[in-house]
Amino acid sequence: MTERSASQVIEARGLVKRYGAITALSGVSAQVQRGEIFGILGPNGAGKTTLVEILEGLTSPTEGTARVLGIEVTEDPVAVKSRIGVQLQASSYHQYLTLREILDLFGSFYPKHVPAMDLLERVHLADRAGARIKTLSGGMKQRFSIVAALVNEPELVFFDEPTAGLDPDARLDLWDIVRDVREAGATVVITTHYMEEAQALCDRVAFMNAGQIVGLDTPAGLIRSLHAPYRVAVTSVTPLPEAAVRALPGAEEIELSLSADGHVVRLRAQDAPAVTAALTTLAAREGARLVDLAVQPASLEDVFLNVTGRKLSG
Amino acid sequence: MTRILFSSSLKMLTRDRQALFWALIFPLIFLGVFRLFSGDAAGATRLIVSVDATSERGRTLVDALSQVGFLEVDVRPGLDEDSARALVIDDEGDAALVVDPAAPNAPANAVLLVGVRDPIGRQITSAAIASVVDRVNLSLTKVPLPISMTTRPVQEKTTSFFQFVAPGILGMGLMTFATISLAGSLSRYREEGVLRRIRATPLAPWRFFSSVLAAHLVITGVQIVFLTFIAQMLGADLFSGGIWAPLIALLGTVSFLNIGVIIAGRVRGRGAVEGAANAVTLPMMFLSGSFFPVASLPPVMQAVVKVLPLTHMLNALRGVTIEGESISEQWPALLVLLAWAVGSFAVARVAFRFQDD
Numbered sequence: 001m002t003e004r005s006a007s008q009v010i011e012a013r014g015l016v017k018r019y020g021a022i023t024a025l026s027g028v029s030a031q032v033q034r035g036e037i038f039g040i041l042g043p044n045g046a047g048k049t050t051l052v053e054i055l056e057g058l059t060s061p062t063e064g065t066a067r068v069l070g071i072e073v074t075e076d077p078v079a080v081k082s083r084i085g086v087q088l089q090a091s092s093y094h095q096y097l098t099l100r101e102i103l104d105l106f107g108s109f110y111p112k113h114v115p116a117m118d119l120l121e122r123v124h125l126a127d128r129a130g131a132r133i134k135t136l137s138g139g140m141k142q143r144f145s146i147v148a149a150l151v152n153e154p155e156l157v158f159f160d161e162p163t164a165g166l167d168p169d170a171r172l173d174l175w176d177i178v179r180d181v182r183e184a185g186a187t188v189v190i191t192t193h194y195m196e197e198a199q200a201l202c203d204r205v206a207f208m209n210a211g212q213i214v215g216l217d218t219p220a221g222l223i224r225s226l227h228a229p230y231r232v233a234v235t236s237v238t239p240l241p242e243a244a245v246r247a248l249p250g251a252e253e254i255e256l257s258l259s260a261d262g263h264v265v266r267l268r269a270q271d272a273p274a275v276t277a278a279l280t281t282l283a284a285r286e287g288a289r290l291v292d293l294a295v296q297p298a299s300l301e302d303v304f305l306n307v308t309g310r311k312l313s314g
Numbered sequence: 315m316t317r318i319l320f321s322s323s324l325k326m327l328t329r330d331r332q333a334l335f336w337a338l339i340f341p342l343i344f345l346g347v348f349r350l351f352s353g354d355a356a357g358a359t360r361l362i363v364s365v366d367a368t369s370e371r372g373r374t375l376v377d378a379l380s381q382v383g384f385l386e387v388d389v390r391p392g393l394d395e396d397s398a399r400a401l402v403i404d405d406e407g408d409a410a411l412v413v414d415p416a417a418p419n420a421p422a423n424a425v426l427l428v429g430v431r432d433p434i435g436r437q438i439t440s441a442a443i444a445s446v447v448d449r450v451n452l453s454l455t456k457v458p459l460p461i462s463m464t465t466r467p468v469q470e471k472t473t474s475f476f477q478f479v480a481p482g483i484l485g486m487g488l489m490t491f492a493t494i495s496l497a498g499s500l501s502r503y504r505e506e507g508v509l510r511r512i513r514a515t516p517l518a519p520w521r522f523f524s525s526v527l528a529a530h531l532v533i534t535g536v537q538i539v540f541l542t543f544i545a546q547m548l549g550a551d552l553f554s555g556g557i558w559a560p561l562i563a564l565l566g567t568v569s570f571l572n573i574g575v576i577i578a579g580r581v582r583g584r585g586a587v588e589g590a591a592n593a594v595t596l597p598m599m600f601l602s603g604s605f606f607p608v609a610s611l612p613p614v615m616q617a618v619v620k621v622l623p624l625t626h627m628l629n630a631l632r633g634v635t636i637e638g639e640s641i642s643e644q645w646p647a648l649l650v651l652l653a654w655a656v657g658s659f660a661v662a663r664v665a666f667r668f669q670d671d
Contacts, residue, residue, distance in 0.1 A: 056514055057514075058510070058513055058514060058669075078516045078518075079516075081514060081515055081516040082515075082516040086511070086514035086515075088507055088510060088511055088514070092506055092507025092508055092510060092511040093506070093508065093511065094322065094326055094506075094508060095502075095506065096325060096326045096329040096330055097322060097325060097326065101322060101325070104318055105318055105319065105322045106515065108318040108319060109512075109515040109516055109517040110515070110516065
């Protein structure tokens, strides 16, 4: 038991949250291990925020239990709050205080805290110590709200959509900061609806949809679980015979079309090398000159589409 | 922790220009404007008198007119009505009294030309001169006076309009700042997500709340000192209540702060909150006798007015200052204020929730 609670930072069992007639969470169970970056992915309204708020001690569950850092959250939310760090979606800080004053203020709520200037240096905001939130760029605001979640040197940090609305450069910047946080020894729980973010950052990912976890594994494991994870596309000057293409072993969801570049065959496969070999052999036999061949591994987007039947973004 | 929390709350207020405007500048403007309009700011009325000052009639009239405190008599014999009017138009005087030259014992006609622009001043000037003329008439005809009247003030102290209105402006300033600014900052804390962010820390909500209230009370204290001194400099009488006047003001402000908390707790959205706070304080400012006596309101309104905390705060304030009463005479007003403070606190505790759901 002690061994388990040492490695398990979060243990949620059968969490249900109802607001009147609306069910935001319908039975969520999950464990988060010490030192990992754990992603929670899902569309708006999937229940990500509700789940995270229960774990942070901001909302109490209608049913179920949550142990965070070995503490039952509903029994001692203050003990949990003093050991975790929380970054909220909006940059929710005092508009008339400077960055340094805000960090001093939040630091004063905890038994131990990191000096404000050390924190600001960590996210390259030391030169803005005397500035106010509203004078910062979007990326700076997010960096600040992340570092404000670290004032108490938390063992577990929650980041709620930290890169929402940022340009690619600022996003890469924030990923480095999140990785630094984990390197420094904290466990990170991050919600996002960017698939590539989850894929690039997270050790494990939980997919949420309609108040439930519909898939939980490493990003690679989730992709492997797909029946035919690879997308293969070949373009030829003359068409390949349709019957022969449809007869290719291991090819699924085959589509033939005509584009400006030539005749295109798109398909999905479990064994990409075998299928591409068969395709090139077929083309050589038919004397069709290939102008393009592309093999694409599946992404988390495909996994999400597969488990929920709906697209996450766009 | 408490020190940083409190100083942060105070910084949030003192760096908010709008809050400071409502706290200090808004009531200051009112003090200035009412001081300018107040009757005692106007100087004497200059009266040109055209009469033969060597005759008994002329001498008696000029003597009697000179005794009226606010008249500055300028004797210019030999004017006719037209030339006297020209002088008043040229602002040589504010009014002119032209008495026709007549034989010593024959009745003489007199014309009063009044150039005073404000209507109350015009009436006062005309009435005062008419009564002087009546008195001179009676004394010259040597008829014994059937009724002889002496005027005595009811109160030892005479109160000017500005002295009446200064406590009203102090009360108004305290109320508008307490209610509007507190409701505004609480709803801003909510809207900007500061409340939610603070809930995610181990800080107890009451500590946060107390720091915001304490910061507002500090500004209230600054308001009381600042406005009392300015009003006193302008001729009001707020010092005469001693320590009691500020204490009454503070007691009343407690209710206004609670009302601000209730509004922020029950109304959603910052614009709506500020609107609601104005909708509560504006009528109260006019109904509770900030600028004119409550007695001048129709009886139906007076029933409503007697319930409002500002009414009782102003009654007690005026009691200990301009009316020179003791604090113990204010017990009914103080009791109502105390009931308001306790009652509104109880409602505020229930009405305002940290959590949104």
